[in-house]
Amino acid sequence: MAPTADDGAAPSRRPLRADAQRNEDRLLQAAAAAFARDGADASVKDIARAAGVGVGTLYRRFPSKELLIEATYRHEVQALCAAAAELAATLAPMPALRTWMERFIGFMATKHGMADALRVVLTDDSERRQTRAELAEAIGVLLAAGTRAGTTRTQVDAEDVLMALGGISLIAGQEHRPALATRLVDLLLHGIAAR
Known part of the structure; x- marks a missing residue:
């Protein structure tokens, strides 16, 4: 049976042509930056302009702002998860971990900007747990x-690190102090590093 909008499953999509996929990727990157900066009030026209496409192209892919927000969120999660293996393969372990943590803080800034809309879009607790x-x-x-x-250190738990990063991003975001996030990430890394 095909997933419905009510069962929490993401709808399956046909693969896009290469040019359409590039347009979508640019739209989602521009949307992430706009939502991090302006929250859910970000202008759809400004997002399309920043992506270098017409607003009609945006609405063909994402007929509502809620769908754009949901797609942006999913795209950011997917990119963040994929980055871990890429960073582990190309950087020494501690710089790789630091770079990923900085990307996570950026992801959380985007997520906080979309928070009100995401509460409406992502109503399934199992999806949050999966993320x-x-x-x-x-x-x-x-x-x-x-x-x-x-x-x-060998005994560091990945979920503990994730919770600590979530706390860092929340505190730094509420204080509107990005430099605070950097200092707190340094402290977290110090605690993770082998003696």
């Missing part, structure tokens, strides 16, 4: 690389 599990798994990849290299 947390995927993000913890990504952190686990980075922690495992550090453990193998002897640069991170």
